[in-house]
Amino acid sequence: MAIKNIEIIVNPPAPHFVGDGFRVHNFIPSAYHLDMQRMSPFIMLDYNSKFHFPPSNEPKGVGVHPHRGFETVTIAYKGKVAHHDSTGNSGIIGEGDVQWMTAASGILHKEYHEEEFSRTGGEFQMVQLWVNLPAKDKMSPPKYQGITNDQIQKFTLPDNAGEIEVIAGEYQGLTGSASTFTKVNLMNAKLKKDGVANFSFPAHFNTALLVIEGSIEVNGKDNVGTDKFALFETEGETFEIKASEDAVVLVLSGEPINEPIASHGPFVMNTKAELMEAFNDFNVGKFGYLED
Amino acid sequence: MAILKTKPHDVLDNFKLYLSEKSDLTDAAIDELLKDVRVEVIQKGDLLLTAGDVCKHAFYTEKGLLRAFTVDESGKEHIIQFAPENWLISDRSSIYFNEPSEFFIEAIEDSKVVFISAEFMGMVSEMSSKFRKANDRALQSHIHQLQQRINQLLGATAEERYLTFIQKYPDLLLRVPLWMIASYLGITPESLSRVRKDLAKKNFKS
Numbered sequence: 312m313a314i315k316n317i318e319i320i321v322n323p324p325a326p327h328f329v330g331d332g333f334r335v336h337n338f339i340p341s342a343y344h345l346d347m348q349r350m351s352p353f354i355m356l357d358y359n360s361k362f363h364f365p366p367s368n369e370p371k372g373v374g375v376h377p378h379r380g381f382e383t384v385t386i387a388y389k390g391k392v393a394h395h396d397s398t399g400n401s402g403i404i405g406e407g408d409v410q411w412m413t414a415a416s417g418i419l420h421k422e423y424h425e426e427e428f429s430r431t432g433g434e435f436q437m438v439q440l441w442v443n444l445p446a447k448d449k450m451s452p453p454k455y456q457g458i459t460n461d462q463i464q465k466f467t468l469p470d471n472a473g474e475i476e477v478i479a480g481e482y483q484g485l486t487g488s489a490s491t492f493t494k495v496n497l498m499n500a501k502l503k504k505d506g507v508a509n510f511s512f513p514a515h516f517n518t519a520l521l522v523i524e525g526s527i528e529v530n531g532k533d534n535v536g537t538d539k540f541a542l543f544e545t546e547g548e549t550f551e552i553k554a555s556e557d558a559v560v561l562v563l564s565g566e567p568i569n570e571p572i573a574s575h576g577p578f579v580m581n582t583k584a585e586l587m588e589a590f591n592d593f594n595v596g597k598f599g600y601l602e603d
Numbered sequence: 604m605a606i607l608k609t610k611p612h613d614v615l616d617n618f619k620l621y622l623s624e625k626s627d628l629t630d631a632a633i634d635e636l637l638k639d640v641r642v643e644v645i646q647k648g649d650l651l652l653t654a655g656d657v658c659k660h661a662f663y664t665e666k667g668l669l670r671a672f673t674v675d676e677s678g679k680e681h682i683i684q685f686a687p688e689n690w691l692i693s694d695r696s697s698i699y700f701n702e703p704s705e706f707f708i709e710a711i712e713d714s715k716v717v718f719i720s721a722e723f724m725g726m727v728s729e730m731s732s733k734f735r736k737a738n739d740r741a742l743q744s745h746i747h748q749l750q751q752r753i754n755q756l757l758g759a760t761a762e763e764r765y766l767t768f769i770q771k772y773p774d775l776l777l778r779v780p781l782w783m784i785a786s787y788l789g790i791t792p793e794s795l796s797r798v799r800k801d802l803a804k805k806n807f808k809s
Contacts, residue, residue, distance in 0.1 A: 376777065397807075576777055587773065594769035594776055596803030603781075 312511065315518065315547035317533045319344050321540040323360060330373030332424050333437070334362045338521070338540045345542065347443075347574065350517050351567040352493055354381060354579055355441035358521060360538045361389060364424065366432035372423030375601045377593045378414035380449045380579040382442040384489075384497070385410040386478070386561065388523055390435035391425035397599035400455050407460030409478050411489045415444060417589070417598040418453040438521065438561060440497075445568050446581050448492045458488050472506030473554070475499070480564070482510075494566040502527070502554035510562060511549045518543040518564035525558030615642065617665050617689055618717050626727060626734035636727065641718040645710045652694065652708035657701055660718040661693035662686070667714025668778060671706045672786070682787040685711075685772055685779070691719070695745070711779060756789045762798045764788045 321344070323336035335357035340347045347354045364371065370393070385392065387404045394410065395401040397419035404410045405425075412418070424435070444451075458478070466475040466485045477487040480496025487497070494516070500508045502525075512518050519542045520529075526536045530550050535541050543550065552560060573580050578589040592598065615637060622633050642665070645651070651669065652658050662669060669686040671694070683706060686692035697704035698721060710716075728735035755764050768788060769776065776784065785795040 576774065590773040591769070594773065595766075596799060596801075596806045597808075598803075599807040600800050600803035 312549045313514070313547035314530055315512070315514070315543045315550045317529055317535075317541045318544045319542050320533065320535055321345065321542065323358065323538045323540070326360070329357065330371070330422075332364075332371035332373060332422070333357070333359050333439075335359050335439075336538070342540070345540075347572050347579075350519070350542075351569075351572075352443040352495060352565045353440060353517065353519070353563060354443045354572070354574070355439075356521070356540075357439045358538070358540075359435060359437040359439075361434055361436045364390070364429075364432050364435050367424075367429050370423040370426055370429040373421060374603050375419050375421045376577055377417060377419050377589075377598045378412075378577045379417040379589045379593075379598075380414070380585075381444050382411060382413045382415075382492075384412075384438075384440040384442060384478075385422075386438040386440070386499075388436040388438070388559070390433060390437065391428040392422050392437070393425045394420055394422045395601065396420035396453075396455070397601045398453055398455070402457050404457075405459070407463075409458045409463065409489070411456040411458060411479075413444075413451070413454045413456075413492075415448065415453050416450040417592065419598050419601040421601065421603070436523070438523075440563070441579070442491070442495055442565070443568050443572070443579060444492055446570050449580065449585075456489050463488050468502075468506060468508055470506070471503065472508065473500065473502040475508060476501065493568060496562070496564040498562050499523075500552060500558070500560040500562055502552065502558045502560070504554055504556050507551060507553045509549060509551050510564075512564040513566070514548050515545050516564045516566055517545065518562075520552070520563070521561045523559040523561055525554060525556045527558050527560060528553045528555055615640075615665055615717065618663055621663070621689060622727070622734075625737040626731035628727075628731050628734070632730070636723075640723065642715065643718065644713070644715050646713050647710055649710045650707060651710070651716065652704060652706055654705050654707055655703050658694040658697035658704045658706070658708075660720055661691050661695075661698070661724075662708060663691050663717040663719055664688050665715040665717055667710060667716070668712040668775075669708060669714060669716070670711050670779075670783070671708045673705050674707070680786060681789075682783055685775060685787065687772065687775065687778070691741075695742075711783070761788065761790045761794045762801070764790065765795065765798050765802075 321342050326334050326336050339345045339350045339356040386409050392404045403425050464477040466482050475482045476499040478497040479487040479489040479491050521540045522535050571581050573583050573586050575586050580586050664686045669692050671683040672680045694704040694706045782792045785792040
């Protein structure tokens with residue numbers, strides 16, 4: 312097995328606000344080298360690096376908006392988010408939890424800081440990742456996997472090195488908690504200082520990592536610091552992460568979906584005509600209705 | 604959580620395409636014309652025209668979103684027009700009659716705007732008869748839109764106004780607050796919510 316090396320390390324781009332509740336660095340698709348085709352099936356990654364929100368009686372967040380053609384995955388590291396959608400689902404994504412929402416044919420939702428968190432304020436840190444769907448599944452019915460931290464499969468690393476939370480895919484024979492449409496690996500490596508974890512993914516999978524906490528050394532040579540994103544080459548299979556200090560690292564690797572992408576705002580389809588249809592369907596209420 | 608941003612345009616890709624589609628000028632001639640054209644990058648909330656001033660330009664939205672509105676005596680805003688990418692917005696009569704405008708024109712997103720003077724229009728029309736014809740057609744089409752708008756504001760139901768609006772501006776519902784759309788339609792925000800709720804009831808199949 313050949314070593315998979317880092318192709319590029321990307322510093323967090325200047326943050327912007329999504330609604331008034333999410334202060335995010337957009338890595339995918341707007342950072343250099345991280346466009347949708349290169350990163351497929353990962354078509355968007357917004358990272359709310361650790362940010363202190365002051366107390367607010369009015370929960371901050373994003374109002375009602377639609378999605379079609381892909382899945383949204385929200386990983387909460389600090390803080391809590393309350394969400395509601397047009398299929399009647401609602402819930403709270405707490406610290407350590409993951410929400411895997413398959414928007415597919417269309418859903419309306421809104422996301423706000425959970426009320427109690429909003430009132431007290433505090434540190435907020437989240438990742439939102441969009442996972443593309445293959446053309447044949449884009450119009451499948453919406454569904455929703457709320458995965459609390461205690462439901463996430465955890466692999467204990469030898470030598471007291473820490474653990475791997477397998478959100479989706481597989482690590483050392485342990486299968487992740489979320490079901491996916493294509494081959495997607497998504498995991499949090501929670502490593503103690505000097506702890507080592509090894510990963511192996513097919514060479515052609517698009518593979519990357521984001522350092523949430525601490526700093527790491529990859530393959531014994533590349534240092535990647537807090538909030539930095541590392542993209543791997545599409546050659547080689549295995550790589551090693553060693554924690555330079557206690558670290559949390561989000562690792563993502565997925566089989567590329569080799570289909571055309573037509574995207575605009577919250578819709579990601581294969582053709583321009585499908586995009587126009589998405590706008591029209593949303594405008595005439597085919598996504599349902601959700602009160603702001 | 605995230606709303607994707609459209610890619611920033613390094614150059615005037617949209618305006619160039621607009622000129623080449625409407626005229627029979629060569630790319631080189633268009634590039635030459637663009638050298639002297641005024642382009643401004645403006646921020647959300649910036650005004651391009653203030654009521655009481657004479658409008659000197661038509662504004663072409665290369666990127667972003669503009670709106671024209673009036674303010675009545677009670678201070679209430681009434682939206683006359685939106686101008687997303689590839690739209691022109693101005694007070695034509697203020698330009699033509701050299702009279703103070705009643706409109707404000709404002710950016711509702713950070714925008715890149717091409718300032719088009721009457722001289723520029725005249726010059727391109729002299730260079731290209733195709734452009735002159737296209738420009739005449741644009742004026743007729745503008746009048747057609749205004750007639751339709753007057754008729755709808757006087758006699759159409761809220762739903763009919765909404766359905767015309769989404770044909771004209773397919774992506775605006777995702778870009779502007781609902782109160783602005785209600786203002787454009789001449790209905791209350793509550794009435795707009797009701798229309799959208801009723802449509803969803805009719806069209807949503809879970």
